[in-house]
Amino acid sequence: MDIGIISMRYAKALLAYAREHKAERVVYKELKALSQSFETHPALKKTLDNPVLPTEVKLKLLCSAVSDTCDVSEQYKRFMQLVLKERRDNFLQFMCMTYIGLYRKLRHIGVGKLITAVPVDDETRERIKTAAAERLHARMELQTAVDPSIEGGFIFDINGYRLDASIATQLKKVKQQYIDKNRRIV
Numbered sequence: 001m002d003i004g005i006i007s008m009r010y011a012k013a014l015l016a017y018a019r020e021h022k023a024e025r026v027v028y029k030e031l032k033a034l035s036q037s038f039e040t041h042p043a044l045k046k047t048l049d050n051p052v053l054p055t056e057v058k059l060k061l062l063c064s065a066v067s068d069t070c071d072v073s074e075q076y077k078r079f080m081q082l083v084l085k086e087r088r089d090n091f092l093q094f095m096c097m098t099y100i101g102l103y104r105k106l107r108h109i110g111v112g113k114l115i116t117a118v119p120v121d122d123e124t125r126e127r128i129k130t131a132a133a134e135r136l137h138a139r140m141e142l143q144t145a146v147d148p149s150i151e152g153g154f155i156f157d158i159n160g161y162r163l164d165a166s167i168a169t170q171l172k173k174v175k176q177q178y179i180d181k182n183r184r185i186v
Contacts, residue, residue, distance in 0.1 A: 004098075006091050011098035014079050015106070023075045028103045030066045030076045035096040037065040048089045055084045062092075108138040112158040115145045117166075132158060 018024040037044055044065060048058055062080045063070040083089055104111065112132055114120065120128075125144060133140040136159070147155075150166035157163075 003091060003094055006088065007094035007098045010079075010083065010088065010091070010095045011102055014075075014095070014099055015102050017079070018075050021075055023073055024103060024106075026073045027075050027079075028100065030072055031096045031099050033066045034062065035093065035100060038093045038096070041065075045093060048092065055081075058084055058089065104141075110136045110138040110140045110159050111143075112140055112156065113143045113145065115147050115150065115155040115157075115166075117146070117148050117150050117152050117154075119146055120144050128156075 014027065015024060018027040044061070047053065047061065059077070059080055060070065063072050063077065066072055066076070083092060083095070088095075103109070110132065112129070114125070114128060125142060129140045129142040132142070150168045151171075152167035153165045153170070155162065155164050155166050155169075
């Protein structure tokens with residue numbers, strides 16, 4: 001079966017189960033934390049793919065990847081038990097991303113990423129988040145990142161669109177214009 005089909009089926013089932021128990025937000029936060037763990041610790045996926053490792057150890061590992069105290073919701077725990085029992089743990093990262101996407105769509109949550117050359121203060125961050133939320137008519141999750149290579153300005157990614165107002169990009173455009181002009185002269 002296709003990875004996307006399996007992931008979508010499990011994610012939809014988890015969302016329905018979590019909604020039934022009024023725990024979709026808690027599960028969303030837990031799966032976001034697990035997804036972040038997959039990104040920051042690539043060894044996590046390799047460890048889960050190990051067929052020698054017992055299911056109980058894998059379950060404890062998945063719980064500790066979300067919370068240091070292994071304090072997770074019953075829905076999360078039961079879902080992980082199901083995934084491990086059915087030996088679908090190699091699709092777990094995709095299931096997390098699919099659930100996160102479904103939840104955001106259901107709750108009308110937009111996702112934005114602001115990249116600047118210097119750190120942004122909290123007031124500016126909140127103003128940008130509020131303005132984007134009003135424009136999209138949705139709640140916003142805004143991530144910030146610092147990249148000194150953009151030299152100034154900002155790059156704002158929001159729901160698949162990119163607004164690049166960085167100094168580095170503007171300098172590249174000016175440079176390209178001069179190169180194009182010089183080619184015409186010769």
